[in-house]
Amino acid sequence: MSATYLGIDIGTSGVKALLIDETGKIIGDATAPAVEPVRPHPGWSEQNPADWWTATLAAIDTLSKSHATQLAAVRGIGLSGHMHGATLLGKDNDVLRPCILWNDGRSAAECREMEAALPSLRQLAGNIAMPGFTAPKIAWVRKHEPEIFAKIAKVLLPKAYIRLLLSGEAVEDMSDAAGTLWLDVGKRDWSDELLAVTGLNRSHMPRLVEGTAVSGHLKPEFVARWGMSGTVVIAGGAGDNAAAACGIGAIRPGEGFVSLGTSGVLFVSNDKFRPNTNGAVHAFCHAVPDTWHQMGVILSATDSLNWLSKITGQDAATLSNAAEAQFTGPGEEIFLPYLSGERTPHNNAGARGSFIGLSHSTDQAKMAQAVLEGVTFAFRDSQRVLHDAGTRIDRLLAVGGGSKSKLWLKLIATNLDMEIALPEDGDFGGALGAARLGLCAATGADPKSVMAMPAIKTVIAPDKALSAAYSDQYARYRALYPAIEEAIRD
Known part of the structure; x- marks a missing residue:
């Protein structure tokens, strides 16, 4: 069978896995629900990262049952996910606390403090410090949960956490990284100044790649689990909105x-x-x-x-x-x-x-x-x-x-x-965009030839x-x- 490509879209309500062929045609898809986010206090929104992983495995396992031959032919995987979530990991990649999600508003005071501490923040980041972004969430943890902050070894966005479990690599793409408030968006690189405002440095960040680039390879245990063979690359992928743009x-x-x-x-x-x-x-x-x-x-x-x-x-x-x-x-x-x-x-x-x-x-x-x-x-x-x-x-x-x-x-x-x-009726969301990025990473295809409008x-x-x-x-x-x-x- 000819090669296929898998897109995985990690949402707060569930995970979608979608297969395309070499022409970009959708072959099949499967979804699995995730445990809904919780709101411990007004304006807060948190979710256990383990729930995304459970749903990811369930969605791909379902696809393996319904489209076993096609899934076995996967050569490239792309990831999409909800942006801005602060997934805090310790030295052994253990999750230190529930992820603080994109729609969590607790860090408004920290946003003001960050901008006061670094007047060039907006110029570097290209964005206002908003509670939805990742960096202010870490500033909040630093102030209110210092014992957790002291243990942070890595801060990953939701899809980067799934990538870590699939490949063993801590990597993030440019579109998702831009939503952290730690990226010099014009230069497409982490900013030491922006990191320092929240007490972090580059060692706390994942490696950066473009969304169409190879970020790692699927672990042999999952290659075997889903009946694949050979090397399966994982693309840098995209934040959910950039992935949707790739899909459409x-x-x-x-x-x-x-x-x-x-x-x-x-x-x-x-x-x-x-x-x-x-x-x-x-x-x-x-x-x-x-x-x-x-x-x-x-x-x-x-x-x-x-x-x-x-x-x-x-x-x-x-x-x-x-x-x-x-x-x-x-x-x-x-x-x-x-x-x-x-x-x-x-x-x-x-x-x-x-x-x-x-x-x-x-x-x-x-x-x-x-x-x-x-x-x-x-x-x-x-x-x-x-x-x-x-x-x-x-x-x-x-x-x-x-x-x-x-x-x-x-x-x-x-x-x-x-x-x-x-x-026309169809699926043009993040999972399709992620699959298209997986195709580009695996084949080196020009994104303009792959990401056609419907x-x-x-x-x-x-x-x-x-x-x-x-x-x-x-x-x-x-x-x-x-x-x-x-x-x-x-």
Whole structure:
């Protein structure tokens, strides 16, 4: 049989393993759930790294049963994973404490202290110190759990921890490393100055490689377990959003996507490093060499609709359909989608959501429309600060569960004043991007020839008749956050 390639996407809710052939066609996939994260205190979010490993083995074992011959032909593996998580290891690679996850907001004070201690932090890292990033989490551990901090031998991101167990190598790719706040993103190298602010040095960091490069090889015990033969390389891989970009083919300058998942992302690839820390833009290395990307990140996208679903007792699809059925244009109600804080553009972990403009005529459908519009306006905020950084966005594809809503896509296209392309049904997520990176690492193939864009099902155009009305509504939306900021100040 011809060679195949395996992508592994480590998420907080589970792990997905996906196989592709030499042409990039998906052969099969399997998923395994992970134990959900826990919140020991308000604003905290933690998970046991052993849960990712258990789910990884389970997903690949399932794939081995359903696609034994194809899995046995694997020559390259790529990894994708949720970013920013602080996995602390001792001298024998023992896990010192639960991983502090990307959506943990406990380290806001440490962020301020880091920026005060190193005035050049933003210039070096290309990003604001945010509680979501890895470095402030370590600063928190240093202050509040000194006995744990003293034992740290290595700090790994989630997918790097899985790589360590699969290969024995402590390695990280550039895109994931850029989200730690320890990387000089322009130079694509660890920064001694950034590390020193948190009391660490290069010995605590994994080795860096590009996402398309070989990072190590699968241990013989796993080669045997899954019926493989010969040498199986493991690619550097990518953080989840960069991996999704590889899966959807957004690796050339100006190409991007809007992701309507639990969180929301407006992602665009760049030919240069273009930070805009004033707008809380994420400026990271891409998973392919000599390429960067920017993101506007919204912490509660479909999570906002799911929240409304829980308090109304109506499922999210029913709410979205009800909003679409009565839609005529902007409503009176406005929703600020800051249920778990916000990154772009406010960088406020303490921000909270608000409904404004409620009246006796407000019903569930109107509240649902306000939620869809509020998240859309958050994307418009991200587009605005990306443009402020000099970024050109030529093409956007829509991905994620929220892209099933026709109204939501119409609102986004109208407010961004851009056509939004919706791919044919298929899997274009992190696991596919990881598999494509595994193929590149194993064969030396040019990423541009491997990471093609998918066939497009439909293109949603802006509704020009609503443009002026939504510009007015967006202006009202923008005025609300500073008006109530003092009440929600972190």
